Amino acid sequence: MLKPALYLIPVPLGDTPIDQVLPAYNREVIAGIRHFVVENVRSARRFLKKSNPDICIDDLTFYELNRHTPATEVSSYLNPLRQGCPVGVISEAGCPAVADPGADVAAIAQREHLPVVPLVGPSSILMSLMASGFNGQSFAFQGYLPIEAGERTRRIKQLEQRVYAEDQTQIFIETPYRNHKMIEDLVRTCRPGTRLCVAANITCPDERIRTLSLGEWAKVSYNYQKTPAIFLLYK
Known part of the structure; x- marks a missing residue:
């Protein structure tokens, strides 16, 4: 029983x-x-x-x-x-x-x-961190970032500062239809050398986990529209 x-x-x-x-x-x-x-x-x-x-x-x-x-x-x-x-x-x-x-x-x-x-089961936060190549000793999950442009930019800058000041991986999520806007905002706001991992459809047949510098993300093609994804930022 x-x-x-x-x-x-x-x-x-x-x-x-x-x-x-x-x-x-x-x-x-x-x-x-x-x-x-x-x-x-x-x-x-x-x-x-x-x-x-x-x-x-x-x-x-x-x-x-x-x-x-x-x-x-x-x-x-x-x-x-x-x-x-x-x-x-x-x-x-x-x-x-x-x-x-x-x-x-x-x-x-x-x-x-x-x-x-x-009980044991899949966690997108931990699984994306495992595959990202980022710091797994110190990390923080931030949930959703602000939607308003000014607040969003300030928050992204704060998170990037924590990456460098505290050597800490920053993890956050976005509504799937705004995934591309998130990547664009990160490219626009952060240093080109700061790295971003996007982990999409974790554990699913079309799973995609990709880590690049933001300078590289600015040049590559991607399609994460309407796809559940998690974002990780690190140096």
Whole structure:
């Protein structure tokens, strides 16, 4: 019988065979859970059915946790765990609670000394860092950069300063349809010798991970439009 805990359940980063990116143990855990906190009910149901074809979706209870969820409701999602039942957390892609609303429910569980169990699975942040050739001893994930042009330029300059002053890899993301604008802004703002890694569709059949100086990025052709990507900056 699965011990009562909040289980953080990773999902594939794209259309990748589950056996390729998730251990069999995760399926055993999923089979023992009837309550799930999810970012999107429809995609969570699809993942669970793909992971465990024998699972009866109609027997499960879903609690949706995203930017539309009132903060006052989040604590109630842990009521099954308080009553002795395991609860799973599933995000849209990758590891829940990392750049993800799932962190809110994990924080409540920690404050109440309820067990929190992270399961093994793909993280675009760590996998892109692994492949970039950049500093893996000191790095920072910055999330999304500002959209407004002036603020965005200032932020990029700050991150580049940290690269050189602290010898620290800077990692950030962008909405897929603005990927090209991000590269253009980095080329325009940073030193030509500063290096940029763009990691797109990690673990998927069309995975592309490329590290070049920004001077080189200014000269090469690329196509990352509408492609999930992560950006890493280093010297």
